[in-house]
Amino acid sequence: MLAFLFSWNLSALWTNPLMLIFWLFAVWMLVDAFRQEQWMWVVFIIIFPIINAPLYYFLVYRQHGGGIGFSMPGFSDRKRIKELEQQIHHLDKAHHYLELADIHFRQGNYTEAEKNYLASLEREPGDIDARAHHGHCLMAQKRFGEAKDRFEEVCMENPKHEYGRSLIAVGECMTELGEHETAIDIWEQALKQNSYAQPRVRLAEALLRAGSEEKKIRARQLVEDVLREETLTPEFQRKQETEWVNRARKLSKNLN
Numbered sequence: 032m033l034a035f036l037f038s039w040n041l042s043a044l045w046t047n048p049l050m051l052i053f054w055l056f057a058v059w060m061l062v063d064a065f066r067q068e069q070w071m072w073v074v075f076i077i078i079f080p081i082i083n084a085p086l087y088y089f090l091v092y093r094q095h096g097g098g099i100g101f102s103m104p105g106f107s108d109r110k111r112i113k114e115l116e117q118q119i120h121h122l123d124k125a126h127h128y129l130e131l132a133d134i135h136f137r138q139g140n141y142t143e144a145e146k147n148y149l150a151s152l153e154r155e156p157g158d159i160d161a162r163a164h165h166g167h168c169l170m171a172q173k174r175f176g177e178a179k180d181r182f183e184e185v186c187m188e189n190p191k192h193e194y195g196r197s198l199i200a201v202g203e204c205m206t207e208l209g210e211h212e213t214a215i216d217i218w219e220q221a222l223k224q225n226s227y228a229q230p231r232v233r234l235a236e237a238l239l240r241a242g243s244e245e246k247k248i249r250a251r252q253l254v255e256d257v258l259r260e261e262t263l264t265p266e267f268q269r270k271q272e273t274e275w276v277n278r279a280r281k282l283s284k285n286l287n
Contacts, residue, residue, distance in 0.1 A: 057084040063092055108134050125155035129164070136168055144168050159185055163197050170200065179204035195224040202233060211237050228257045228275035235282055251286045254279045 057080040064072040069091060075083040115131040118124070132147035148165035151158065166181035182201045185192050192198070202217035218234035221227070235253040238246040257279040261269060269276070 053081075053084075056088075060084040060087045060092065063087075067091070108138065123154070125151045125158060125161070128154065129158070129161050132161075132168070133164060136164065136171070139171075141168055141172050145172075159188055159192060163192060163200075166197070166200060170204065173207075175204045175207040179208065190220070191224055195221055195227070198224065199227070199230055202230065206233060206237070211240055215241075226260065228261070228272040228279065231257050232275045232278050232282070235279070239282070239286075247286070250282070254282045254286060258283060 057076065061073065061076045061080075061084070064070075064076060064087060069087075072083070072087050072091060076087060112131065112134055115127050115134075118127045119131070128147045128151035132144045132151060135141075135144035135147060145165065145168050148161055148168055151161045152165065155161065162181055163185045166178045166185065169175075169178035169181060179201060182197050182204065185197045186201055190198055198217065198221050202214050202221060205211075205214035205217060215234065215237045218230045218237065221230035222234065231253045235250040238250040238253075257276060261272070261276045261279075264272070
């Protein structure tokens, strides 16, 4: 696909530096369109990048928070990491460690993220966000027992923390640890707080695992609710819940 893009006027690419800059820009817009699942724009950029790459930049990229002005991937994170490291050196504040940890976590650098989460908690042990984010970092490393302890502390203090996401994380940890019966109670609590697809699908899976006909009926109802409401939710929420809606569709086939 990228070879197709670069095949256009290849001789001009080597003789005109502006063309090289444009093709780098076009490739970045194509990559972003893939990441945002803007399939129509992917096709448009591939077919006629000269017009469609700039159009995508102004009509889509800037609208979804790509930023004002073009920058290469990871540039803003690297810049912010340096700023935070300097602030930590001079001020040694917990919230700087927390922000630095969050950046490393987003990048998938879990070892460095955990080091900074712990540094933040050393300076401010009561920070509920730092504890929860550390829990997510532990989950990413598949250390579900430790993560569960973190999230249970958080939920004891605030069961609705981060719009119920921390409670959902408790259920995920229990499920991964094989504590399915206890996880059912957590999923039930989560459903009382929000209408996310994830706890509904997880609860349906746990009920089906239990095996009784009554629980199978409840599982079918939960799956039907997810699939019905998927058509009514905003586009940004549908993208966030794609994995769980797809799992609901698979469950629906098995339930019929």
